[in-house]
Amino acid sequence: NAGVMQNPRHLVRRRGQEARLRCSPMKGHSHVYWYRQLPEEGLKFMVYLQKENIIDESGMPKERFSAEFPKEGPSILRIQQVVRGDSAAYFCASSEQEGNQPQHFGDGTRLSIL
């Protein structure tokens, strides 16, 4: 049973470009979460999605950031017009069902902005 798959592992963008980060949850998991981690810091919640629905986006910046989890395909975290401050590791996690279930993490995407 494959774990949470994220790609790309590393992504380099120039200021003003767009970054698209992908996450495929574990098989059988229908809940996806995105977190951001700055170097030497903790994990900050960004957004929680179920298929075709955003459940909680209270941690997402209001501008430039968006997320989706379509009926088919991976969840996408999209950052438009990237700035240097967007450089971070972005982790995706998934869980099996509603309620208090463990979240399992992918290997993350390390985003670097030149």
Add this chain to the structure above:
Amino acid sequence: GENVEQHPSTLSVQEGDSAVIKCTYSDSASNYFPWYKQELGKRPQLIIDIRSNVGEKKDQRIAVTLNKTAKHFSLHITETQPEDSAVYFCARINNNDMRFGAGTRLTVKP
């Protein structure tokens, strides 16, 4: 979501000693408390968890205790080994809403 306070931020122990990391939370509706270990450059990995109907749980050298009345929970690692060196994060979950502590960098000196 409400924050989780985690202490200490760094912890250095001698190999074979015990390590204790403590967390407090304020969201009284939280009822699931996982702990994650993150090695440098790697993903956070779930190492142990506890639910609010349990006061203590043990898995080999790792144990977690929960005091729901006081809203604090702790991770205990006994007989520490150099490979235990990592950053440890506590978390609380209330109905899929998971919030992390700031992390504890544990260094086990051989």
